Amino acid sequence: xxxxxxxxxxxxxxxxxxxxxxxxxxxxxxxxxxxxxxxxxxxxxxxxxxxxxxxxxxxxxxxxxxxxxxxxxxxxxxxxxxxxxxxxxxxxxxxxxxxxxxxxxxxxxxxxxxxxxxxxxxxxxxxxxxxxxxxxxxxxxxxxxxxxxxxxxxxxxxxxxxxxxxxxxxxxxxxxxxxxxxxxxxxxxxxxxxxxxxxxxxxxxxxxxxxxxxxxxxxxxxxxxxxxxxxxxxxxxxxxxxxxxxxxxx
Amino acid sequence: xxxxxxxxxxxxxxxxxxxxxxxxxxxxxxxxxxxxxxxxxxxxxxxxxxxxxxxxxxxxxxxxxxxxxxxxxxxxxxxxxxxxxxxxxxxxxxxxxxxxxxxxxxxxxxxxxxxxxxxxxxxxxxxxxxxxxxxxxxxxxxxxxxxxxxxxxxxxxxxxxxxxxxxxxxxxxxxxxxxxxxxxxxxxxxxxxxxxxxxxxxx
Numbered sequence: 001x002x003x004x005x006x007x008x009x010x011x012x013x014x015x016x017x018x019x020x021x022x023x024x025x026x027x028x029x030x031x032x033x034x035x036x037x038x039x040x041x042x043x044x045x046x047x048x049x050x051x052x053x054x055x056x057x058x059x060x061x062x063x064x065x066x067x068x069x070x071x072x073x074x075x076x077x078x079x080x081x082x083x084x085x086x087x088x089x090x091x092x093x094x095x096x097x098x099x100x101x102x103x104x105x106x107x108x109x110x111x112x113x114x115x116x117x118x119x120x121x122x123x124x125x126x127x128x129x130x131x132x133x134x135x136x137x138x139x140x141x142x143x144x145x146x147x148x149x150x151x152x153x154x155x156x157x158x159x160x161x162x163x164x165x166x167x168x169x170x171x172x173x174x175x176x177x178x179x180x181x182x183x184x185x186x187x188x189x190x191x192x193x194x195x196x197x198x199x200x201x202x203x204x205x206x207x208x209x210x211x212x213x214x215x216x217x218x219x220x221x222x223x224x225x226x227x228x229x230x231x232x233x234x235x236x237x238x239x240x241x242x243x244x245x246x247x248x249x250x
Numbered sequence: 251x252x253x254x255x256x257x258x259x260x261x262x263x264x265x266x267x268x269x270x271x272x273x274x275x276x277x278x279x280x281x282x283x284x285x286x287x288x289x290x291x292x293x294x295x296x297x298x299x300x301x302x303x304x305x306x307x308x309x310x311x312x313x314x315x316x317x318x319x320x321x322x323x324x325x326x327x328x329x330x331x332x333x334x335x336x337x338x339x340x341x342x343x344x345x346x347x348x349x350x351x352x353x354x355x356x357x358x359x360x361x362x363x364x365x366x367x368x369x370x371x372x373x374x375x376x377x378x379x380x381x382x383x384x385x386x387x388x389x390x391x392x393x394x395x396x397x398x399x400x401x402x403x404x405x406x407x408x409x410x411x412x413x414x415x416x417x418x419x420x421x422x423x424x425x426x427x428x429x430x431x432x433x434x435x436x437x438x439x440x441x442x443x444x445x446x447x448x449x450x451x452x453x
Contacts, residue, residue: 058363085365095360099378108364158364168363 009198016065044219088159088167096143127157149180268409275334287346308340330402345387349380389444
């Protein structure tokens with residue numbers, strides 16, 4: 001595996017995580033590369049290790065074996081706080097800060113990076129418009145007053161605020177109803193097409209995976225079962241399990 | 251009520267002294283309890299040990315604790331101050347711990363993932379979100395300290411207890427009421443104002 005030579009945005013190199021006191025690895029010897037600008041979905045049942053793998057990228061989880069390379073550099077050698085400010089992060093349940101306004105939530109990373117105040121204000125309005133929320137109406141709202149779909153939109157805006165080169169999304173649309181989810185997915189694709197960022201997206205929903213992904217990584221019991229372009233996986237599943245999983249989408 | 255009516259000035263002075271003792275003790279108690287709570291909140295074993303210790307202190311009868319402190323600190327306000335600070339620790343530290351642990355996991359996770367340093371996370375996310383619950387602890391502590399502070403008079407520490415103890419010694423109910431009533435009113439006022447503050451900061 002040579003993440004540097006191929007110019008990967010993210011390279012997992014035998015990445016292994018075993019949590020303290022666990023009897024087996026949460027993820028074991030995961031190896032694959034994500035090219036810049038690719039949209040890769042990590043697909044698997046709960047407990048398959050997909051969130052753990054995602055969280056090694058911004059070092060919310062430290063590998064106990066192997067490495068994670070970001071733009072060719074070993075993530076474990078970087079300052080975790082600096083690393084995280086360069087990586088967008090959106091999660092299920094959103095994690096919007098209840099004591100801050102929508103604008104303050106979106107402004108967090110630009111502020112941490114020391115952007116000038118006027119540029120942050122402009123950026124916040126631009127992002128609200130991008131996620132289809134009227135800046136005038138939403139800027140000063142509190143998270144508690146938002147619907148599930150609106151909160152998720154703000155969560156996405158916050159994650160991409162500082163134009164991260166890598167965007168991590170952990171079941172970001174897991175808690176909204178199917179209709180809102182479909183429009184969030186469509187908007188996400190539009191946004192990602194515009195901002196050229198590499199995306200790692202965790203889901204257990206096969207349809208969501210096939211809709212969003214360029215490539216899919218299928219995990220089962222902490223192991224990588226198959227990694228490839230979504231059509232290849234659909235047409236040539238690696239085993240019976242993957243075939244069954246894909247059949248759920250039709 | 252006759253004593254109260256005829257000695258409004260001196261009762262007022264004792265009330266102020268009472269309030270001052272409680273106020274200073276409460277501020278000192280908070281200054282100790284907040285960092286202590288922050289330090290132990292995410293260290294479960296340490297938290298259990300510290301809270302068990304503070305809980306044990308809390309079970310010592312107030313009068314006995316004061317009596318034990320006099321040989322060390324002499325008579326006056328000092329033993330009363332120390333006793334009040336010690337009593338409040340259990341309530342305050344436990345509330346800080348509960349409050350910080352009550353911060354929703356998604357918001358903590360997002361704070362780390364977005365790139366807050368540990369210090370920024372504490373000051374800008376965890377403490378603001380925990381603040382209403384912490385304030386609830388301050389309210390409980392204030393109310394119980396106002397009551398316990400009446401015992402300060404037993405060690406010559408002044409305050410409204412002076413009237414209660416004197417009334418008890420002279421079997422003069424009027425004097426006892428002159429001490430107890432303002433003390434109860436203080437407690438009610440403290441409770442109401444801190445409750446209002448809690449409502450104002452709740453998100």
